[in-house]
Amino acid sequence: MVIRKFFLLKFIFWKVIQVENYTANLLISGGLLGVYSCEFGSLFLKTSGVMTKLRQAFNFVSYIFALMQNETKDLRIGIVGSGNMATRLTKVFIDNGQKPATILSSSESGRRLSATYSVPRISLPSEASHVDLWLVCLRDDLLTPEFASRFPEDVLLCHTAGSLGLDAFGHRKRNGVFYPLQTLSKEREVDFQNIPLCIEATVDSDLTLLEALANRISDDVRRMNSEQRLTAHLAAVFVSNFVNHFYKIGKELLLEKSLDFDLLKPLILETASKVLEISPEKAQTGPAMRNDSKVMEKHLELLKDNSQLAEIYNIISKSIQNGINGRSEKL
Numbered sequence: 001m002v003i004r005k006f007f008l009l010k011f012i013f014w015k016v017i018q019v020e021n022y023t024a025n026l027l028i029s030g031g032l033l034g035v036y037s038c039e040f041g042s043l044f045l046k047t048s049g050v051m052t053k054l055r056q057a058f059n060f061v062s063y064i065f066a067l068m069q070n071e072t073k074d075l076r077i078g079i080v081g082s083g084n085m086a087t088r089l090t091k092v093f094i095d096n097g098q099k100p101a102t103i104l105s106s107s108e109s110g111r112r113l114s115a116t117y118s119v120p121r122i123s124l125p126s127e128a129s130h131v132d133l134w135l136v137c138l139r140d141d142l143l144t145p146e147f148a149s150r151f152p153e154d155v156l157l158c159h160t161a162g163s164l165g166l167d168a169f170g171h172r173k174r175n176g177v178f179y180p181l182q183t184l185s186k187e188r189e190v191d192f193q194n195i196p197l198c199i200e201a202t203v204d205s206d207l208t209l210l211e212a213l214a215n216r217i218s219d220d221v222r223r224m225n226s227e228q229r230l231t232a233h234l235a236a237v238f239v240s241n242f243v244n245h246f247y248k249i250g251k252e253l254l255l256e257k258s259l260d261f262d263l264l265k266p267l268i269l270e271t272a273s274k275v276l277e278i279s280p281e282k283a284q285t286g287p288a289m290r291n292d293s294k295v296m297e298k299h300l301e302l303l304k305d306n307s308q309l310a311e312i313y314n315i316i317s318k319s320i321q322n323g324i325n326g327r328s329e330k331l
Helices: 002-017 022-036 039-045 051-075 085-096 110-115 205-219 226-256 261-272 293-302 307-322
Strands: 079-080 100-103 133-136 156-159 175-180 195-203 220-223
Touching: 051 205, 079 085, 085 110, 085 175, 085 205, 100 110, 133 195, 156 205, 175 205, 175 226, 195 205, 195 226, 205 220, 226 261
Parallel strands: 079 100, 079 133, 133 156, 156 175, 195 220
Antiparallel strands: 175 195
């Protein structure tokens, strides 16, 4: 019961902060508490004075949120790595009052990351004085049971990979996943509040801890098992990595005719913006969608000296056409 109320109040708080008007905040707080008929709601809504009751409800929810933040205040986090993920997580934790205790990296980029954010750096896990949670921000092929054996068995060890399961580090007592579903670069700022953070852990109490930590930096925290996360990662590859590669192809095609990539940027922005408002199926346009064989033949003529691009063009066009009246055929 206590746990259910805790997550109910957390849900209420996130609804509250989305509304800027103070009176509306109070109405949402009191209204939701009343609708769910929890003991807290009964306590507040039965007292006299409408505004007084609602202010009490709002203040109580704020108090609960403060407790949630205090849950991770003294958590000592170690960041393993110094690449894109490690850099962005280090910064966002510092920006939200959760400065990492140490950075584990022996590389030059690790030295720069340590110096930039004034976070102590070590070269071996054994050099850490005390760390409660390690966030391992390394490429997937390094995340192995052998690597995990360098860390104490009783410490929470989390990877940040979307494609690896909870058992990537073997059958340790305390494994976890802390995966931001976003493309990240050292040089580019991102708004972590809007990034889905996918979490998983072998121990329930660790999952609750990761959830509290994730809520400090993101408004979109999701409990997700390994199979779901792998599917999300696959989908992300299609809509991000593959799309970015197509940008590169488009740029090269334009350069062959002395055209600038800026020509395509308004189209890129509109295409991305459109699917935020309507479904991808409804947003689809182009010659394949219209089954315009004459235009497609002209395009393939331009690609006659590049068989690989011609093959890609045909495969994607066929996939679009197969998906017009239903789910796309598997490639």
